[in-house]
Structures are given as structure tokens and as C-alpha cells.
Amino acid sequence: MRFVGEMIRWQTLSGISTKVGEVSLTPVSQALTIRFPGGGLVWNRPVAVVVEYDGERTRLPVVDVTRIAVLALFGLSLAILVATVVLPARRRRV
Amino acid sequence: MAEEKDPLTTSLISSQEQALAWMEKMLALARPESVFGEPIEAGDYTIITASEAWAGMGFGFGLGTAGGSGASDSAKGEADVGEGGGGGGGGGVSTGRPVAAITVGPDGVRVERIVDVTKIALAFASVLVSLIAARGRVRRAGRG
Numbered sequence: 001m002r003f004v005g006e007m008i009r010w011q012t013l014s015g016i017s018t019k020v021g022e023v024s025l026t027p028v029s030q031a032l033t034i035r036f037p038g039g040g041l042v043w044n045r046p047v048a049v050v051v052e053y054d055g056e057r058t059r060l061p062v063v064d065v066t067r068i069a070v071l072a073l074f075g076l077s078l079a080i081l082v083a084t085v086v087l088p089a090r091r092r093r094v
Numbered sequence: 095m096a097e098e099k100d101p102l103t104t105s106l107i108s109s110q111e112q113a114l115a116w117m118e119k120m121l122a123l124a125r126p127e128s129v130f131g132e133p134i135e136a137g138d139y140t141i142i143t144a145s146e147a148w149a150g151m152g153f154g155f156g157l158g159t160a161g162g163s164g165a166s167d168s169a170k171g172e173a174d175v176g177e178g179g180g181g182g183g184g185g186g187v188s189t190g191r192p193v194a195a196i197t198v199g200p201d202g203v204r205v206e207r208i209v210d211v212t213k214i215a216l217a218f219a220s221v222l223v224s225l226i227a228a229r230g231r232v233r234r235a236g237r238g
Contacts, residue, residue, distance in 0.1 A: 040117055043148050
């Protein structure tokens with residue numbers, strides 16, 4: 001189990017804060033790291049920005065509209081495929 | 095007496111170390127600084143880009159020796175070893191896509207979304223083609 005944990009790591013990390021005027025911005029990202037003998041893979045995506053101003057902390061999420069749209073399209077096509085191919089075939093068998 | 099390594103083994107070890115160093119460099123991509131850019135000032139505004147990043151790599155090495163007779167030449171004091179060979183290879187890929195731009199200006203901090211219309215259009219086209227193909231298959235099955 002520990003070996004798997006060393007091979008696959010899914011973590012949310014906060015970066016170094018940047019000062020822009022009186023505003024402090026801290027980037028937050030989510031990274032998937034897969035290590036295997038003789039190679040590896042890294043996927044990193046921005047998740048949010050933590051804004052600090054006048055002693056107040058606000059978390060602004062970074063939404064990836066493109067990824068959501070692409071996943072929604074594939075989900076929809078999968079649902080239509082199931083409805084048009086798999087379900088009629090089952091009905092014919094019954 | 096120091097043990098001497100043959101040039102092939104030495105070169106393979108150095109290549110392997112180089113590959114591992116490259117791998118460590120690639121794994122450093124998991125830091126938040128890798129996906130958030132440096133602040134860019136434009137007039138009253140400061141812009142920080144946020145991008146999604148992918149990277150992958152793979153490598154392999156092999157070393158082999160041809161079988162020798164193993165008999166030693168006592169006059170020379172050398173063993174009869176067969177010739178050998180080795181090699182390695184590897185490859186990698188990395189890609190990035192802008193997701194949002196964080197703007198800091200007189201109106202505060204805002205996260206402006208970046209929509210990749212081309213990617214969505216390509217996904218839509220591939221979904222449409224697969225659906226048309228599935229429909230055609232269902233029709234053919236219905237006739238048969």
C-alpha cells in the first residue's frame with residue numbers, strides 16, 4: 001500500500017505568496033504524480049488563488065471551463081451511446 | 095587495485111543518471127509555481143496567468159554480453175570473455191494550456207476564465223462523428 005502511495009501521489013499544494021501592491025496572492029494547485037521504474041507522469045492544474053487584503057482572506061476558485069465542457073460532451077455522448085446501442089440490444093434479447 | 099569499469103557500463107550508468115536527473119526535473123512540475131506565471135504589469139493592472147500542465151517521460155536501458163568460453167589464458171592472465179553490447183532510449187512529452195488569468199487592478203482581484211474554443215469544437219466534432227457511426231450501426235443491425 002505504501003509502495004502505491006509512493007508511486008501515485010495526489011496532492012494540493014500552496015505556493016509562495018506574491019505581493020501586488022497591498023494585495024497578497026497565494027497560488028494553490030493540485031498535482032497528480034505517477035512514478036514508475038523507467039518513467040513518470042505529472043499533471044498539475046491551478047485550483048484557486050488565496051487573496052489576502054486588509055487582514056481578510058478570500059479564496060477565489062480557478063474554474064477550467066474548457067475541461068468541464070469537454071468532459072460534459074463525452075459524458076453526454078456516452079449516455080446517448082448507451083441509450084441507442086446497449087438498451088435496444090437488451091430489449092431485442094428479451 | 096581499483097576496479098576498472100568498461101566504457102559501455104560507464105556510459106550506461108552516466109546515461110541512467112542523466113535520465114534520473116531529467117525525471118527529477120520533470121517531477122518538479124508538480125509545484126504550484128509551475129502553473130502560475132510571473133506577474134505582468136500592464137498599466138494599472140497586474141496579470142498572472144494560470145495554466146494546466148502535463149508532462150510524461152519514459153526511458154529504458156539494456157546491457158548484454160555474448161557468452162565467452164570462460165577459459166583463461168594463463169600466460170596473459172586474462173579471461174576469455176565474449177563481446178557485449180548495450181543501449182538505451184527514452185522519450186518525453188509536455189504540454190500546457192491556459193486556464194485563467196488573474197487580474198489585480200483598481201476594481202480588485204478577478205479570475206478571468208480562458209475558454210479554449212478549438213478544443214471544445216474538436217471534442218464536439220469527434221462526439222458527433224462517433225454518434226453518427228453508432229446510429230448507422232444500429233440501423234444496419236435493425237435491417238439485418
